[in-house]
Amino acid sequence: MAAPDPTGLIACPTCDALYRERRIGADEVARCRRCGTVLAAPQSGAMTRITMLAGAALVLMVAAVSFPFLELSEMGLQQRSSVVDAILAFSDGRTAPLSLALALLIVLLPAARLLALLYTLGPMALGWQPWRHAALAFRWAEKMRPWAMAEVFIVGVAVALVKVAGLATVTLGPAFWAFCLLVLITVRKDSIMCRLTVWKTLSERHAS
Amino acid sequence: MQAHGLEDALGTPRLLTARDAGLLGCRACGRVSAAGTGACARCGARLASRDPTSLQRVWAWWLAGLIAYIPANLYPMLLTSRFGHVRENTIIGGALDLAHHGDYGVAAIVFAASVLIPVGKFLAIAYLALSLKLPTALGRHGRHRLHEVVEFIGRWSMIDVFVVAILSALVQFGFAATINPGIAAATFALSVAFTMLSAQSFDPRLIWDAEERDSR
Ligand SMILES: [Zn+2]
Numbered sequence: 001m002a003a004p005d006p007t008g009l010i011a012c013p014t015c016d017a018l019y020r021e022r023r024i025g026a027d028e029v030a031r032c033r034r035c036g037t038v039l040a041a042p043q044s045g046a047m048t049r050i051t052m053l054a055g056a057a058l059v060l061m062v063a064a065v066s067f068p069f070l071e072l073s074e075m076g077l078q079q080r081s082s083v084v085d086a087i088l089a090f091s092d093g094r095t096a097p098l099s100l101a102l103a104l105l106i107v108l109l110p111a112a113r114l115l116a117l118l119y120t121l122g123p124m125a126l127g128w129q130p131w132r133h134a135a136l137a138f139r140w141a142e143k144m145r146p147w148a149m150a151e152v153f154i155v156g157v158a159v160a161l162v163k164v165a166g167l168a169t170v171t172l173g174p175a176f177w178a179f180c181l182l183v184l185i186t187v188r189k190d191s192i193m194c195r196l197t198v199w200k201t202l203s204e205r206h207a208s
Numbered sequence: 209m210q211a212h213g214l215e216d217a218l219g220t221p222r223l224l225t226a227r228d229a230g231l232l233g234c235r236a237c238g239r240v241s242a243a244g245t246g247a248c249a250r251c252g253a254r255l256a257s258r259d260p261t262s263l264q265r266v267w268a269w270w271l272a273g274l275i276a277y278i279p280a281n282l283y284p285m286l287l288t289s290r291f292g293h294v295r296e297n298t299i300i301g302g303a304l305d306l307a308h309h310g311d312y313g314v315a316a317i318v319f320a321a322s323v324l325i326p327v328g329k330f331l332a333i334a335y336l337a338l339s340l341k342l343p344t345a346l347g348r349h350g351r352h353r354l355h356e357v358v359e360f361i362g363r364w365s366m367i368d369v370f371v372v373a374i375l376s377a378l379v380q381f382g383f384a385a386t387i388n389p390g391i392a393a394a395t396f397a398l399s400v401a402f403t404m405l406s407a408q409s410f411d412p413r414l415i416w417d418a419e420e421r422d423s424r
Pocket residue numbers: 012013014015016017032033034035036037
């Protein structure tokens with residue numbers, strides 16, 4: 001049997017089931033009938049909202065890195081630490097490579113991901129043609145997703161606070177709240193993003 | 209109809225896979241290409257009907273993760289010194305310490321993130337990989353769900369590494385109290401990263417292929 005024409009078909013990324021693509025309305029959810037994976041869930045105005053949320057998250061990231069994060073005081077001694085201090089905690093001795101890993105997981109990858117999303121979705125939200133290499137930027141943004149661990153870091157901070165509570169008095173700095181807000185915005189942004197819609201819009205705009 | 213706006217390809221009563229139709233489906237963006245296409249025209253991802261090296265990579269990362277997990281449990285994660293007295297805490301020791309202080313909720317979080325999730329992940333990934341060749345109790349939907357859970361939950365194991373980093377940055381009061389990271393923090397972080405790579409290397413389409421073969 002000769003292979004059919006692939007145009008207008010989509011395959012489920014999880015189980016390879018083949019579907020003929022039809023227009024999927026806003027706020028509809030298309031699931032794979034075989035495995036249940038969400039194939040598409042477009043939302044109206046999502047591109048604009050994601051772009052704004054990503055921009056806000058990027059500003060918060062800058063604030064979270066530059067302001068004091070936590071302040072600890074015990075018997076007149078004060079210790080102020082920023083996110084950068086937490087990253088550099090591993091910098092001496094045998095655990096030095098871990099500093100680089102932490103910098104990547106907590107700050108660099110989340111920031112890179114936000115930049116890549118802005119680069120891809122920004123022009124799309126404004127109705128422009130996609131910029132050069134937008135497909136590459138978006139593919140990498142998706143690849144980075146599991147490795148951007150800002151929300152895991154915040155839970156780690158909460159656990160650390162409980163651990164030092166008996167030892168000293170802790171004051172939460174402005175960067176702490178910036179980071180919490182950043183996490184909430186990131187989660188919200190990822191929940192309204194529909195991969196298939198982004199890919200379709202990218203290729204349609206390129207063709208026109 | 210469950211799949212709003214989507215129709216079965218070619219109008220066949222039975223669901224057809226891209227491989228059955230002699231086509232290639234892209235796992236990154238869903239686009240379907242003709243057989244023999246190297247990279248997806250829409251997103252640029254490398255295309256393979258089934259990744260032939262998937263299982264090898266799963267096992268290689270799995271083993272690396274397991275090897276790194278052993279020293280992570282034997283060596284200290286945290287070195288606490290108070291007034292010249294140094295205490296070394298392993299992963300389990302840290303969780304027990306929290307429980308002794310009455311912080312049961314937090315102790316449970318640390319225990320789940322550093323012991324239950326990593327061990328559960330090793331078992332789950334091994335089970336998924338073995339289930340492709342051996343008969344299994346769990347159906348394809350169950351195993352599909354298991355893979356989703358493993359992929360979602362793996363990164364949360366990193367909590368304890370972050371805790372150590374924050375404590376070491378904060379508690380630097382010289383003689384009175386100082387906390388420093390132990391070598392286990394590094395090997396544990398490696399173990400988490402390796403098992404994440406192992407879970408990502410697993411091609412979930414293999415679960416559904418195996419079932420198809422059985423039902424024929
Ligand atoms: Zn499917």
